[in-house]
Every structure is written in structure tokens, then in C-alpha cells.
Amino acid sequence: MKLIYSPASPFVRKVAVYTHLGNLTDKISFTPVATTALNVADDARSANPLGKIPALILDDNSTLFDSRVICRYLDDLAGLGMYPTDNLWKVLTLEALGDGIMDSGVSISYEKRLRPENEQSPSWIEAQWSKVEHAIASLETGSYAELQGPLNAGQISIACALDYIDFRHGDRDWQSRHPKMAEWQAKMQAMDAFKQTMPEG
Numbered sequence: 001m002k003l004i005y006s007p008a009s010p011f012v013r014k015v016a017v018y019t020h021l022g023n024l025t026d027k028i029s030f031t032p033v034a035t036t037a038l039n040v041a042d043d044a045r046s047a048n049p050l051g052k053i054p055a056l057i058l059d060d061n062s063t064l065f066d067s068r069v070i071c072r073y074l075d076d077l078a079g080l081g082m083y084p085t086d087n088l089w090k091v092l093t094l095e096a097l098g099d100g101i102m103d104s105g106v107s108i109s110y111e112k113r114l115r116p117e118n119e120q121s122p123s124w125i126e127a128q129w130s131k132v133e134h135a136i137a138s139l140e141t142g143s144y145a146e147l148q149g150p151l152n153a154g155q156i157s158i159a160c161a162l163d164y165i166d167f168r169h170g171d172r173d174w175q176s177r178h179p180k181m182a183e184w185q186a187k188m189q190a191m192d193a194f195k196q197t198m199p200e201g
């Protein structure tokens with residue numbers, strides 16, 4: 001299998017966590033691409049018409065995207081059980097919440113990094129940040145029981161999303177407003193699969 005990826009992507013990081021958990025590193029060759037919404041890499045476009053990463057090219061040359069499909073595929077391949085059937089819908093919802101935080105976080109990054117300063121929209125950036133803040137606040141209330149207990153796909157997505165926010169938007173200091181989630185994040189970061197895949201650079 002061949003993974004089209006970029007190391008800074010939080011969506012890719014989820015896939016990396018499954019790869020570590022399932023000891024699948026030897027089964028995947030990693031092809032890095034530098035792709036953005038404004039400058040789509042050829043390898044990304046040929047794997048996924050949307051031009052987004054991650055994309056996983058299987059041995060029969062078919063391609064899986066997006067990250068949720070790839071994570072579920074790797075979970076199935078390695079028998080990880082991150083999508084428990086007795087609580088599937090809630091775990092998938094938590095996973096969607098984490099992916100939504102990533103969408104907004106990446107959108108802010110693109111606005112700030114890709115567009116010239118005079119074309120950037122502060123109101124767009126704040127609208128996206130407000131989604132992140134509301135999402136973390138909803139997690140802080142403890143209303144997502146799936147956040148606790150055995151590791152699942154929802155927890156993986158939330159953990160990767162929060163680390164991405166710190167990686168790209170550390171100045172937002174969400175931890176000071178949401179101390180329970182800060183503690184939860186630290187617990188997740190101590191796990192090997194998360195330690196090994198921490199975004200850096």
C-alpha cells in the first residue's frame with residue numbers, strides 16, 4: 001500500500017496513529033507531497049480528484065480516501081477494534097467532531113499562511129476559531145462519554161485535532177479555558193502511538 005501524505009496534516013496523523021497501533025508501518029510505503037488548497041500536488045490530485053491528502057493506494061491500485069475511510073480500513077485490516085459495534089454511532093460522531101476541529105484549524109492555517117496579508121479575512125478566521133472553541137467547550141462539559149474508556153476512533157480524532165491546534169495555533173491557549181480537556185490531552189499524549197506521531201517542524 002502507498003500513502004500519499006504530508007507530515008503536518010492532522011488528518012494524516014490519525015492514519016499514522018492507526019499505522020502504529022496496528023504495526024502496519026512495514027506494509028505501507030510513504031509518499032510525501034507538498035499540497036495546499038491553492039497549489040495542489042500532482043500526486044495528490046491523481047490519487048484523489050479532490051486533491052486532498054491522505055489518500056491510500058491499495059495493492060490492486062484502487063484508492064481510498066478520505067482519512068475516515070482510511071482509518072476504518074486500517075482498523076479492519078489490523079483488527080484494532082477502534083470502531084466498537086455496540087457504540088458505533090456515538091464513536092463516529094465524536095470522530096466527526098474531531099475532524100471538524102481539524103477542518104476549521106486547517107482552514108485558519110490556509111487563510112493565514114497561503115493568502116497575502118491584505119486578502120486575509122479576520123472575521124473568517126474568528127468564525128472558524130469559534131467552531132473550534134465551541135467544540136472544545138462541548139467536550140469539556142463531559143457530555144461525550146466515549147471520550148473516556150478504551151481507546152476508540154473518536155478519541156484518536158479529538159487527540160490529533162487538539163495537538164494540531166497547538167501545533168499551528170498555540171497562541172490561542174484553549175487549555176486555560178478548558179482544564180479538563182487539557183488534562184485529557186496530556187493523558188493521550190503519553191501513549192506511545194501519539195508520542196511517536198506528534199507533529200513537529
Ligand SMILES: N[C@@H](CCC(=O)N[C@@H](CS)C(=O)NCC(=O)O)C(=O)O
Binds near residue numbers: 011053
Ligand atoms: N476530509 C478530508 C480532509 C483532508 C484535508 O483537508 N487535507 C488537507 C491537508 S491537512 C489537504 O489535503 N488540503 C489540500 C486542499 O484542500 O486542496 C480527510 O479527512 O482526509
